[in-house]
Amino acid sequence: MPKKRPKYLDLLKIRQPLPAVISILHRISGALLFFPGIPLVLCGLDMALGSPEGYAQFQSFLNNPVAKFGLILALWVFVHHFCAGIRYLALDLHYGVKLEQARLSSKVVVGAGIVLTLLTGAVIW
Numbered sequence: 001m002p003k004k005r006p007k008y009l010d011l012l013k014i015r016q017p018l019p020a021v022i023s024i025l026h027r028i029s030g031a032l033l034f035f036p037g038i039p040l041v042l043c044g045l046d047m048a049l050g051s052p053e054g055y056a057q058f059q060s061f062l063n064n065p066v067a068k069f070g071l072i073l074a075l076w077v078f079v080h081h082f083c084a085g086i087r088y089l090a091l092d093l094h095y096g097v098k099l100e101q102a103r104l105s106s107k108v109v110v111g112a113g114i115v116l117t118l119l120t121g122a123v124i125w
Helices: 018-050 053-061 065-092 099-124
Strands: none
Touching: 018 053, 018 065, 018 099, 053 065, 065 099
8 A cells, every 4th residue: 555645845834843943043144144144244343443424323223223233133133043042052962962962952952042142132222
């Protein structure tokens, strides 16, 4: 009797385990740090270091609540990528490779990313 296999995969219905979600978010955060992140940082540095008027304009731009929210979001992307990168370095050294440890380290990455972002976001705001 042949097995009934699906003809297509509905990716929105598949429930991934937390370590897989952390892996996907690590890749997405790395891509976001590279493409919009580097050009925006370089543009901001050029504006801030170009002249005193440019610095004042950049500072007034960062006082906008929408810009602060975007900065906090970018900060979360960076912190998540950093914490997940440390997790993957530990996995490369064969620390935390068992299933329970991998799940716990994934929860730690999520928690550390949120806590560090909230603490730094409170300072920014």
